[in-house]
Structure formats: C-alpha cells, structure tokens
Amino acid sequence: MGVVVVTGVPGVGKSTVMAGASEAGYGIVNFGDVMFEIAQAEGVPNRDQMRRLPVADQQRLQRLAGEKIAAIGNVVVDTHTSILTSRGYLPGLPEWTLRAMAPAIIVLVEATPTEITSRRAKDATRQRDADDVALHQEVNRAFAATGAVMIGATVAIIENHDGEVDDAVAQFRSLLA
Amino acid sequence: MGVVVVTGVPGVGKSTVMAGASEAGYGIVNFGDVMFEIAQAEGVPNRDQMRRLPVADQQRLQRLAGEKIAAIGNVVVDTHTSILTSRGYLPGLPEWTLRAMAPAIIVLVEATPTEITSRRAKDATRQRDADDVALHQEVNRAFAATGAVMIGATVAIIENHDGEVDDAVAQFRSLLA
Amino acid sequence: MGVVVVTGVPGVGKSTVMAGASEAGYGIVNFGDVMFEIAQAEGVPNRDQMRRLPVADQQRLQRLAGEKIAAIGNVVVDTHTSILTSRGYLPGLPEWTLRAMAPAIIVLVEATPTEITSRRAKDATRQRDADDVALHQEVNRAFAATGAVMIGATVAIIENHDGEVDDAVAQFRSLLA
Numbered sequence: 001m002g003v004v005v006v007t008g009v010p011g012v013g014k015s016t017v018m019a020g021a022s023e024a025g026y027g028i029v030n031f032g033d034v035m036f037e038i039a040q041a042e043g044v045p046n047r048d049q050m051r052r053l054p055v056a057d058q059q060r061l062q063r064l065a066g067e068k069i070a071a072i073g074n075v076v077v078d079t080h081t082s083i084l085t086s087r088g089y090l091p092g093l094p095e096w097t098l099r100a101m102a103p104a105i106i107v108l109v110e111a112t113p114t115e116i117t118s119r120r121a122k123d124a125t126r127q128r129d130a131d132d133v134a135l136h137q138e139v140n141r142a143f144a145a146t147g148a149v150m151i152g153a154t155v156a157i158i159e160n161h162d163g164e165v166d167d168a169v170a171q172f173r174s175l176l177a
Numbered sequence: 178m179g180v181v182v183v184t185g186v187p188g189v190g191k192s193t194v195m196a197g198a199s200e201a202g203y204g205i206v207n208f209g210d211v212m213f214e215i216a217q218a219e220g221v222p223n224r225d226q227m228r229r230l231p232v233a234d235q236q237r238l239q240r241l242a243g244e245k246i247a248a249i250g251n252v253v254v255d256t257h258t259s260i261l262t263s264r265g266y267l268p269g270l271p272e273w274t275l276r277a278m279a280p281a282i283i284v285l286v287e288a289t290p291t292e293i294t295s296r297r298a299k300d301a302t303r304q305r306d307a308d309d310v311a312l313h314q315e316v317n318r319a320f321a322a323t324g325a326v327m328i329g330a331t332v333a334i335i336e337n338h339d340g341e342v343d344d345a346v347a348q349f350r351s352l353l354a
Numbered sequence: 355m356g357v358v359v360v361t362g363v364p365g366v367g368k369s370t371v372m373a374g375a376s377e378a379g380y381g382i383v384n385f386g387d388v389m390f391e392i393a394q395a396e397g398v399p400n401r402d403q404m405r406r407l408p409v410a411d412q413q414r415l416q417r418l419a420g421e422k423i424a425a426i427g428n429v430v431v432d433t434h435t436s437i438l439t440s441r442g443y444l445p446g447l448p449e450w451t452l453r454a455m456a457p458a459i460i461v462l463v464e465a466t467p468t469e470i471t472s473r474r475a476k477d478a479t480r481q482r483d484a485d486d487v488a489l490h491q492e493v494n495r496a497f498a499a500t501g502a503v504m505i506g507a508t509v510a511i512i513e514n515h516d517g518e519v520d521d522a523v524a525q526f527r528s529l530l531a
Contacts, residue, residue: 086528325445
C-alpha cells in the first residue's frame with residue numbers, strides 16, 4: 001500500500017486510533033520528527049531553530065522528509081492537515097510535501113467538537129487550545145480534499161466517538177488491510 | 178464552450194438532468210467508457226482487468242481518455258467527482274485527468290440525502306449503497322472546488338429535487354447556452 | 355510579510371475591514387485595477403474589451419498582474435475568491451494567479467447570510483445580487499483552501515458582524531502585525 005497519513009485536531013485521539021498500525025505490519029513515524037532528524041544532520045541544533053529557518057529552507061526540509069518517508073514503504077505518518085497559527089490555518093500537507101510523500105490514503109480522525117473540547121479539558125499536560133474545533137475540522141477536510149485531487153489519494157474519515165474507540169481502531173485497521 | 182463535466186452521487190438523477198444536452202448540440206460520453214475503449218485497443222480484455230492494472234497504467238489511461246474527450250469539442254461528460262471505496266473517497270477527477278480534459282464547467286447534480294436514499298430504494302436493479310450521502314456530496318463539492326482552481330473551470334450546482342426535474346433540466350440547458 | 359489577499363462576497367464589508375491596512379504600513383491594491391492597467395498599456399481600451407479577450411490572454415494578464423503585485427512587497431490585495439457567473443462559480447484566484455502573486459495569507463471576510471443580505475438591501479447603488487450567500491461563502495472557503503495547499507499560504511477567516519466592526523478591523527490588523 002505505501003504511505004498512510006493520519007491527521008486530526010489536537011485532542012481527537014489520533015494516537016489511540018493509530019495504535020492498531022503495528023499489528024497490520026505498519027511502522028508509525030511522526031512527520032515533524034523525520035523533518036527534524038534531517039535538519040539536525042545539517043547542523044540545526046533544535047526545533048525552535050528549525051522553525052526560524054527561511055521559508056525556502058523549511059520547504060526543502062519538508063520535501064526531504066516526505067521523500068524519506070516515501071522510501072520506507074508501508075508506514076503510517078502522524079501529522080497535521082492544518083495548524084492554527086496567529087495568521088490563520090497553515091497547511092500541514094502543502095503541495096510539495098504531498099507530492100514527495102505520495103500517500104495512498106489521507107485519514108482524518110474526527111469527533112464532535114463537544115467530545116474534543118472535553119478530552120482537551122481532561123488532559124492536564126495539554127496547553128488549552130482556544131481553537132474553534134468545528135471550523136478547524138472543516139478546514140482540515142478542505143485541505144485534505146485538495147491534497148487528494150493533486151495526487152489521487154483517497155480521503156478516509158474515521159469517527160472516534162466516546163465509548164467507541166474499538167470501532168475507530170477497527171476502522172483504521174480495515175483501511176490498512 | 179468545450180467540455181462540461183457532470184457529476185453526482187448514485188441515485189441523484191444525473192442521467193435525467195443530462196438528457197437535455199443533445200437539444201443544445203452536445204453529445205454525451207461516459208468517462209469510464211472512453212477509458213475502456215482505449216484500454217481495449219491496447220489489448221485489455223475487460224473492465225475488471227483494467228481496474229487491476231498498475232496505478233501508473235490506470236493514470237495513463239485516464240490522461241489519454243481526458244485528451245480524447247477534450248478533442249471532441251462541445252461534449253458533456255458523465256463521470257464522478259469521487260468514488261467511495263474501502264479505503265475512502267477516491268478522486269474521480271484527479272489532477273492529471275482534469276488537466277487533460279480541461280472542462281469549462283464542473284457540474285454537481287445534488288438533491289437532499291432523503292431524496293437520494295428514497296430514489297435508491299426504488300431502483301431494484303441498484304445494489305444498495307451503504308454510503309453516507311450527505312458526506313459524499315460534501316466531499317464532491319470539495320474535490321470539484323480543487324479541480325476548478327487548478328484549471329479555472331466554473332463549478333455549477335444543479336438541485337434536482339423531487340417533482341422539479343423540469344427545472345433541473347432547464348438549469349442544465351442554460352449552462353450550455 | 356509580503357502579499358495579503360482579502361476576499362469576501364459582495365456586501366460583507368470587505369473595504370471597511372481593509373481600512374486598517376495603511377496604519378500597519380500596507381498599501382491596498384485592487385487586483386482588477388492592476389490587471390486593467392497592464393491591459394491598457396497593451397492597447398486594450400476598456401474593461402469590457404478586456405473581459406472579451408480570448409481566455410489565454412486573460413490568463414496571461416492575470417499572471418502578469420500577480421507578478422506585479424508580488425513585486426510590491428507588503429501589500430493588501432482586494433479581490434474575490436470566486437465570482438458567481440451564469441455558468442457557476444468562477445475561481446477569482448486560479449492556480450496561475452496564486453502562484454504568480456504568492457500571498458502569505460488568504461483572508462476570507464465573512465458575516466451571516468442575513469447580515470449580508472440586509473447590508474446589500476441598504477446599499478442603493480448596488481445592483482441586487484440574487485446570490486445564494488451561504489453557498490457562495492462555502493465555495494469561497496473551498497477555493498481558498500485549495501489555493502493555500504498549492505502555495506503554503508495560511509487561510510484566515512475574519513467575522514465582520516453587525517455592531518462589531520472594530521473587532522473585525524482589529525483582527526485584520528493583528529494578521530498584518
């Protein structure tokens with residue numbers, strides 16, 4: 001199958017859903033980790049420095065990370081469709097990253113805004129997100145749709161509702177089958 | 178005008194709406210038929226075999242079908258914006274197909290999910306679709322929007338509601354005028 | 355920062371929101387004006403003639419206008435994400451324009467359909483739009499999302515609600531900060 005990208009807003013329970021990947025013979029990599037490994041090998045000391053690189057350098061690192069991931073073969077990639085910044089929603093899977101990584105499936109893990117807000121509140125380690133959850137999920141769908149048309153990937157939505165996590169994991173595993 | 182693509186989820190009544198095309202001087206072709214004709218000329222014996230070709234070959238056939246359709250001139254193309262598969266929503270109009278076919282208009286024929294479900298139930302020949310109709314129509318809008326921005330096509334939505342089919346056909350004909 | 359594109363349906367109050375740009379050190383240009391200046395220099399006498407040019411010429415003018423704007427540096431661009439035509443929603447920011455202009459932010463100024471309809475009714479100079487406002491805003495979001503993924507721009511939504519214009523202007527200024 002190749003690369004399967006898994007995305008979702010903070011608090012949606014993405015990691016829980018992805019946990020089924022290894023049984024299906026898939027490793028899991030974090031996109032940001034792969035990107036930072038490449039930056040480190042080029043002498044960038046930490047992630048803060050990486051974020052301050054000129055835009056062209058960051059785009060080059062995103063492309064290289066995408067190519068490195070594509071070379072793995074069967075792999076699940078933990079990343080974001082969009083990131084809410086002070087300047088609006090930034091694509092986490094811009095065109096150059098998508099074309100380099102060439103995922104077969106872009107997975108959106110979703111839940112209701114109420115469920116997500118409640119999960120965030122329970123997570124004491126998480127900085128509170130002032131995010132409009134419904135809008136963020138809508139933007140993610142639109143960004144994912146664009147990526148799918150560019151590269152011919154499928155878009156799969158997995159509903160991760162309260163008390164139905166087994167069902168969400170099963171849905172995810174059936175995508176990898 | 179050139180190529181006008183008409184799409185819609187199964188059961189929405191796409192064929193009925195398209196029936197007005199010939200009076201406006203447009204032929205109607207089915208994208209999948211054109212693609213299979215090209216595959217047949219290359220020795221592929223049937224559609225099942227075509228679907229089992231390597232992805233790169235299928236993409237090449239899609240591109241060739243798009244080019245063949247673009248060469249016709251004024252033509253209405255019966256196809257899908259997305260197809261629901263076991264791996265999620267697959268773009269029926271991926272970038273390479275769109276660029277080859279270069280439609281002037283991408284038409285989305287829509288109805289309410291209730292209307293569509295009811296029409297499907299009445300069609301005894303149709304395999305029951307377990308499809309989430311509202312989501313499928315939402316995905317189609319997003320995929321069509323992406324295609325439009327890529328090639329500068331317009332996106333037109335035609336509402337094909339119960340008891341208003343004449344209005345839907347008239348809307349479609351006015352697009353071709 | 356560079357180019358910041360501001361869009362919104364007719365009547366949403368785009369100009370009011372943009373008024374804060376000059377205090378932040380940004381000029382404001384209208385995309386259509388820049389395009390017409392270039393056309394005039396090529397001998398096109400008026401905007402009607404420009405709209406009747408072959409599609410390839412119009413696309414070339416859009417690209418040139420985009421490049422001219424990108425060369426300005428910090429600038430706010432008044433334009434449309436989509437234009438409602440007799441053939442459906444036409445992308446106001448098609449791929450070639452976006453790539454030439456390379457905006458850092460695509461801003462969508464929005465309000466509720468009721469607010470927008472009421473503002474249009476109060477504006478005696480405006481031709482009445484028979485537009486489905488909710489759908490038009492939905493299409494704008496989808497078109498903006500596509501553009502963002504293509505070039506890595508952020509998408510920012512500014513709500514310009516009745517009685518809260520100061521808040522909308524402040525939101526816009528914070529984007530430029």
